[in-house]
Each structure stands twice: as C-alpha cells, then as structure tokens.
Amino acid sequence: MKKTLILTTALLFGMVLFLGAGVTETQAKTTFVTIGTGGITGVYYPTGGAIAKIVNKKKKEYGIRCTVESTGGSVFNINAIMAGDLDFGVAQSDRQYQATKGLADWKDKGPQTDLRAVFSIHAETIDLIAAVDANINSLADLKGKRVNIGNIGSGQRQNAIDALEANGINWKTDFHAESLKAAEAPGLIQDGRIDAAFYTVGHPSGYYKEATSGVRKVKFIPIVGIDGLLAKYPYYAKAATLMKNYPGAANTESAVPTFGVKATFVTSAKVSDSVVYAITKEVFDNFEAFTKLHPAYAGLTKKAMLTGLSAPIHPGAMKYYKEAGLK
C-alpha cells in the first residue's frame, strides 16, 4: 500500500515536471507580437501586413509570430502601445512628435516617455475630397456642409483641424463636422450623406480608389493658405497629391497642392531588444522585397527610413542600425 502510494506520487510528480517543461518550452518557442494599423482601405493595414509577412518567414529562427490589427489609426495605436495592448503600431510622424512631447492629444496625459521609434516608412498627404455637386472648390466653401474630419484616435483629425484653423475656419461652428472612420467615408459620400472628407494617407490607397470610382463624382480640393502652419510646426512639409493614381477623380490638374507627414513604425521601451532587433533586421535585410509589397513604398531608401523620428530610437533597432552602418 505504502509502496503504491510512493510510486503514484512519484509518477504524478514526474508528470507535473514533464507538463511543466512542456509549457515552458512552447512559451519560449513563440513570442506573439501584435501590430496596430488603421482602416482596411488605408496604407497602414497593408504596411502592418508587409512587415508581418517578412518577419513571419523567419518564425523558426526568431520564434516571433506577428499579427496585424485594423485600428482607429495613429493616436489609438500610440495609446494602445503605451497601455501594453499592442506591441507595435504605425503612426504619423506628427503624432509621434506630439506624443513624445506631450502636445495635442497628449496635452493632459503629458509626454509619453516610453514611446520608441523603430523606423519611418512612406509619405502621407493630408487631402480633402468633395462631391462635385456640392460646389466645394476651397476650404472656405466647406461652410455649412457636412464634412468628415476623422474619428477620434485617427491621425488625420488634428491635420484637418490645423488646415481649417490656418484658413480661419472653425470646425465646430462653421460646418457639420462628422467624426467617422475613414473606411466609411467614401460610401457615405456616394450615398449623399456627407459632402466632403479629410484623410491623411499614403498613395495609392484603396480609400481614394473607392471614393473616385462611384457614380457621384468626387474631386480633390487644393489645401492652400498653410504657410503659417508649415512655419509653426516642424513636422509638416509642403506636398502634392498626384492625380495619376486616381483616374476616376474629377480633377483636371496633375497634382493637387497640400502638406504632408510620414508614416512611422513605433513601439514601447518595454518591448524587448531582441524582438525589435529581429523585426528591424528582417525589414532592412529584405528591403527590396519589402518595398515591392506596396506601391506607396516606391522611391523609399534605407536612409530615408531613419528620418522623421522624434521619439528615441529603440535600442533593439539601434543595434541593427549600428551593425549595418546606418547610424
């Protein structure tokens, strides 16, 4: 009896050890990493997908499995990374700057000291599209109209407000402002429920392809009167949106003047050096393959991917840049 008990206990103990070892082994094998992006018709979503595709190819080597989440955009991503709900995210360079310094959406929360830059990616422009039948030819013509300035959590919302304010337009009182997610706007323009919409995105994007291919004709409105804005904020630069990407648009000019920012890849100081190193290394070592994954990356250089960053560069990324002679 005693012997059986000892034997059973020994067996049970052995099993616990065995199971325990099994669990630790699987945990050590796979690190799950989530990347926050934007709406599915933007460029952040395929960008998260492109990074995940490159990194997941080396799952055996690094034990990293990247997944991508569609989100409300830049501000949402930064806040979710800071809360530990996302590991990485794509965010506009202006939003990275504001979060680092505790400005705009982070005025009350203060500087996000754990925010870390990894690299920057494609250029984005701030654009305003309007239905041709709404007779909107300038920002001033938005008065009294129904205009989407973007959801709370998006990068574009503050860009739209800045462009409007620079032109003396009050978004709270001069028109009916909507706070819709970008993915919904083209459909609502087509349904006649809104007249115009702002968005900050790389090109070409599914969003503008959809917006310009409906029955209700849509055109891009020049965003001018922004010299003061460009002088005031270091993260804004003059830009132009090329109409060759959207042959369905009602525009006749080849490029529409506006301003722009950059899409950047960010993380938290709490994410391990080894994970950030592996992701940075795979994207840069497979640069040619990466840039082929979306037409918005045309003309991208490795050097340019180290510009537009205002948060400290994560040490895991820095280790790679030093090794590669990029820093």
Ligand code: GLU
């Ligand atoms: N720039 C937008 C934002 O920060 C997202 C654009 C995209 O999804 O490509 O919210």
